Amino acid sequence: MSLLEIQDLHAGYGVMSILNGVNLTMEAARIGVIVGPNGAGKSTMLKAIFGMLNITEGFIRFDGKDITGINSEQLAKHRIAFVPQEHNVFPTLSVHENLEMGAYIRRDDFSRVMDHVYEIFPPLKDKRKQPAGELSGGQRQMVAFGRALMIEPKLILLDEPTAGLSPMFMSQIFDRVIAINQTGVTVVMVEQNAKQALAIAHKGFVLAGGRNSYTDTGQNLLNNPEVAASFLGG
């Protein structure tokens, strides 16, 4: 059975409709990548899953339960985490406090998870007392990631995790995505760096005009000449 199932989703801001019937299914412990031109509704898609805008039609199912339009606290309890593209850390809180906030809904002992996050992102351990706002872009991205991992998510949504990062950091982030996925976490990410992202994807979705244009494995999409011509810059 699929972990995440989205059917015929229509959503937008106010009266402006951006998604016009998108379908997406993800199996557990896979990496899914959403690519497409600007304004195709990629980020909107993630925000819609995360209940941040009006859904006018369609439904979202997670683990067999309907989660269409529920609030973010409930989503966190379903162990779905979201990492926004920008403004994704609490700048005056220390790295450690950022991670603690990630575990806000947990009332149990989460020190083991915290250790695990520091293991995945060693640079954070040295800076744990430093305000997150003072870190470099790449390190902030790590904090944002780590924060999302604190609820031990089953599904993690990443909005352009490599935007604005240097190529070196980019491949580091993709390595982490693979590592996180290997612990059994399903990842759905939106990416501008489509080629690199599709290379690590089990499944790729090409959106255009708020609809699916192609859905296939990452590798097949990369090899598909039509996709390459129209969406991957040749």
Add this chain to the structure above:
Amino acid sequence: MNEVVFFINKGVTAGLIIGSIYALGAIGVTMIFGILRFAHFAHGDMMTLGAFMTLILTAALASLGIVWPVPLAFIAMFPAMAITAFLAIGIDRAFYRPLRMAGARPVVIVMASVGVTLMLQGLIRLFAGVRGRDMFLEAPKEIFRIPFPGASRPVIITEPQVLLIAFTIVAVVALHWFLTRSRLGKAMRAVSDNPELAQITGINTNHVVWATWIIGGALACAAGTLLSMDVTLKPDLSFNILLPIFAATIVGGIGQPYGAIAGGFLVGFCETLAVFNWSILLRPIQHHLWFELPASMALVPTQYKLMVPFLILIIVLIYRPTGIFKGRVLA
């Protein structure tokens, strides 16, 4: 040495006292500003409201014939703080929350808070009249005279002043502990930092809003009570106290409780020292000066005291709108 004693009594003590009041008020305003994102114009009248709650409870205690080593008003202040905090949450639910939920612009909520301040003003004066009232119902306030070496006059400090300074220190330490150690305190800082991310993270915004009003309301009550104990309970404080508190908030940087404390003392001391009569301090060195000392030499005449916080505010807005500490302008 009498000059030094005069300076301590009229400059240092007075600055500390009014600075503490401003700081206690500004902590609440800055947290409301940081978390709910609007300037709370009803804060001054919330202070008065709290002081009246204390007065009512003090009268009740006094009528029971209770005697205590500390002034009754100080004892009554703690339950009054709880009541004021509760009322603050009620006001939020009745007047601000519906607008917030409807997605009103922050400035509309600012206006609602102006409406609330008028309602509070009207109610307080309707029931209590406009005259000043003494908070010391059971006994006159105690005055400590501390001899100062080499001076014939003592350093004077009154009991409510000691209580005020002690309370401010305890409140600041407790607040620091709360904001840096407790889960809810950290969540408050998180919401103040980035409300959208806080929501994504699953932080319960309602709890954070309640905590904000509890802290803001309780500290407003304490500030109002302690100010009234130091002088008298004046029901017409409102805008006159609001302006310096806003100045302290903006000087300290919005959403920054420590900045608000520093800002409160800064504004308090500036105000006190601006109206301080420097000529008394300079008198012993008159023979070194090239000019005749006037009888009164204050930077600002007392009737223009309100100019001081306003000028501080304006200068900060022109040159450092994010506050003099590490702050930010909320967009």
Add this chain to the structure above:
Amino acid sequence: MSEQTAPSIMRDVVLFAGLAVLVAIIFASQGTVYSLRMMVEAGCYAIIALGLTIQWGYAGLFNVGVMGFIAAGAASSMLISFPQNPEFWNSAGPTLVGLFIVKLIGSGIAIWAASRSDHWGVGPKLRALLIAVAIAASYLVLSAHMDEMAREIEDASGWMGGLGLPVMVGWLVAGAVAGVIAWFVGKICLGLRADYLAIATLGIAQIIKHFLKNADWLTRGTLTVSPMPWPVQTPADGEFIMARASYLTVVAITMVIIYLLLQRAYHAPWGRMMRAIRDNENAAEAMGKDVNRRRLEIFVLGCILMGFGGAILIHFASIYDPSGFLDLNHTFLVWVMVILGGSGNNRGAIFGALFVYIIWVMSEPMAAWLFSLIGTYGQAWFGWEPPSDLASRALQMRVFVIGLTITLVLRFAPQGFLPEQKARF
């Protein structure tokens, strides 16, 4: 008005007809002299409310200092139009005032130059120091001069007196002075978030009032100035009804002219741009509109109207008393007029001003009556001893009602009686 739909015209007609009936009832029951006074004051409030409604309704600016602009306007107009004080002109006073103005301009230049010193290659630290020194030095020089000037003038002639110019000149200057103050406040605050303008206007209003109350040399302070000259014959040399009716005519004509000009501006490109900015600041900015400049224009314009309307109001009262400027009557009452009438709608502001002012005036005797009733029956039935200041407390009830009205309108009827006509463009 071609964009208007039929039901909204009906609404205008019904509301204004209702208002006319209300006014007629008051004329019949309270007498012409009293009612004329009320109508003149309501008309002045309408001018002030027009100033506020363009700030709030067109541009979303929250001005909590209406009282300050009214006070500044009234004081300026008084100084322009009140007869000259010969004792002052024969003393050293004029020289001192002239010197003060020179020093004021000099200080302004010094502070401005210090602020701009970074353009001439001065580092940020030195610039901060220069600014601080310039401000401190200006303050010391000006306050010392002002102390001396105040003392001299008060000793020699009591106060400065006016210039004896025509009243209309006074009114125009009133608008200009309010506009200049608004320019400074707006220049500082309009680039920042909206709350800051509210805080700053609140502050400037308190300070203007404090200054006017204490500046005996300039305005006689709390000693008050009367009689304020009128542009038409005053009741002193004629009969009440004629005098007040002529004053009402002047106010009404002025109000209508201002209304027509504002309507034109609203439908002109300038007004469309203002609304575009208010409704979507980011989009307007993206289109290359200088948002802050536009806001400054409208803030200044609104405050000019407040100063102007305030001057007309105080001249009519015939006595200039700085203690009489109250936040409640001169700021918050105007706010209620604007949001109840319908913010962003000029007819709404006029309707709101007239309607609310009538209710306001009528509520005073009613509240007093109600409270004395409560006092009497409280005593008779429950043996309750009413406090001696019951009458003054009754007035506080109105403070509460104003506050309640603001909160209720914001929550339940944010559009007001006459909602803004959303013109398509």
